[in-house]
Amino acid sequence: MSARARNGWTPAGAAPGPVLVEGRGPLSRAVVDALRGGPDPAGPAAAAPGADPWGEDVQLALYLLYELHYRGFEGVGDALEWDPALLRLRAVLEERFLGALRTATAGAPRTVADAFAPLLVEPVDLGGSLSHRLETEGELWQLREYAALRSLYHLKEADPHAWVIPRLHGRAKAAMVAIEYDEFGAGHPDRIHARLFAALMADLGLDTSYGYYLDRAPAPLLATVNLMSLLGLHRSLRGALVGHFACVEVTSSPGSRRLARAMRRCGAGPAAEHFYAEHVEADAVHEQVVRHEVIGGLLADEPELEPDVAFGCAATLLLEDRLAAHIRTAWDRRRSALRTP
Secondary structure: OOHHHHOOOOOOOOOOOOOOOOOOOHHHHHHHHHHOOOOOOHHHHOOHHHOOOOOHHHHHHHHHHHHOOOOOOOOOOHHHHHOHHHHHHHHHHHHHHHHHHHHHOOOOOOOHHHHHHHHHOOOOOOOOOHHHHHHHHOOHHHHHHHHHHHHHHHOOOOHHHHOOHHHOOHHHHHHHHHHHHHHOOOOOHHHOHHHHHHHHHHHOOOOOOOOOOHHHOOHHHHHHHHHHHHHHOOHHHHHHHHHHHHHHHHHHHHHHHHHHHHHHHOOOOHHHHHHHHHHHHHHHHHHHHHHHHHHHHHHHHOHHHHHHHHHHHHHHHHHHHHHHHHHHHHHHOOOOOOOOO
16 A cells, blocks of 8 residues: 555644655655655665665654654655554664664763763863854854754754653653753743744744754754654663763753853854753753752662663764764865755
């Protein structure tokens, strides 16, 4: 049966998802074709086990498949979220991606204490820090590119982490919900962090539409978002998602302080500066809660998950380093870090 025949009905008046982009290789093209009503991706899927897990084709294919669990795409039926053929392909791609992550982090710490200890101290040498570079010498066009790239996550900030809530209980669940409550505006729609980032983008003259910059986002950026979706959609990886979330919160406050200064120095606008200034204080508090209550509560209940928490931290750092290297290399050559400027 074709994907067109399996397409589900989208209620009138529902907010449309982003426009579906073109594929970047046989796997992502097969996904796009299936979402547009074409054949099941069974043929191209046979090549998935040998595909480059870091490459544009695999990362875009995964992103497209994961996005079905968020807002989907304009003109794509909701029923495809659970299409068996697409789920089979996703499973093969996930195995490829997760295997590459485990191999690349094989030498990383296996305990929470060892994994997070280096992150709790500001390094003396910030030469490799992208936020430091933007703070001290970044130009407005670079801030705009950085925001365009990060928009693929920040316009759905905290959504991937919400998937872990029903998989926690007791102390860990209560603390995680408290943090997410802040991320979603503490009951005030205008304070939702995704909305604050949209205001930042508007200050920078960027399009604030959800998913607008997907076609321009390179594989290293897609991988950082795909990691959250991968960990969030699998109950077996709940420990790794907590590790990822903790890593983000621990490293967010110092980086946000530098980015707020960068926005101010370049005259990016009040909303652009406010987004990062908001995260300086909020994430400093969240860091303590996530380390002591979310991780502490989780490991008190399930101590066997400690290596998974450490892996989540290591995988996050790995992908952030890969993205930073991609951006620095492009900017050092005075060219765009986006696929198209």
